[in-house]
Amino acid sequence: MKKILYLSIAALILSLSACYYDTEEELYPNSFSGNTDTSNVTYSGTIAPMLATNCNNCHKAGGNSPNLTAYANVFANKAVVKSRAIDGNPSPMPTGSLMSLANRNKLAAWIAAGAPNN
Numbered sequence: 001m002k003k004i005l006y007l008s009i010a011a012l013i014l015s016l017s018a019c020y021y022d023t024e025e026e027l028y029p030n031s032f033s034g035n036t037d038t039s040n041v042t043y044s045g046t047i048a049p050m051l052a053t054n055c056n057n058c059h060k061a062g063g064n065s066p067n068l069t070a071y072a073n074v075f076a077n078k079a080v081v082k083s084r085a086i087d088g089n090p091s092p093m094p095t096g097s098l099m100s101l102a103n104r105n106k107l108a109a110w111i112a113a114g115a116p117n118n
């Protein structure tokens with residue numbers, strides 16, 4: 001009897017941890033529309049529009065700090081932007097849930113490249 005209990009617990013843990021690794025691509029292989037290509041990522045063409053759509057409602061002059069509407073501010077805050085918007089640490093940005101995987105990959109690639117003003 002105990003054995004069955006242990007086995008059920010093990011099965012439960014396994015099924016729960018399996019969910020942890022699910023990704024949008026794996027769950028919806030045919031409908032995943034995110035472009036995870038990180039080549040040709042630029043501040044002006046990729047990052048600024050991404051921040052405008054996902055962050056600047058709140059992070060603007062007179063809004064929540066940091067103001068993420070100008071390159072100099074984004075550059076100065078790139079470490080904390082990375083931890084919030086990519087790692088979700090200590091809490092995710094945008095508030096509640098992270099951006100799409102495609103956006104996070106692009107933002108991560110741009111920061112890893114030194115967050116150039118291109």
Ligand code: HEC
Pocket residue numbers: 051054055056057058059064065066068077080081084085091093094095099
């Ligand atoms: C709905 C409003 C809202 C949106 C959208 C939003 N944020 Fe925030 N953000 C906040 C608030 C409120 C705080 C302060 C509370 C906190 O730290 O959780 C904050 C805090 C932060 C901080 C921490 C600043 C510090 O000094 O610790 C960073 C970095 C940040 N946001 C980046 C982003 C990025 C990048 C995006 C877009 C990908 C984003 N936020 C989208 C409201 C928002």
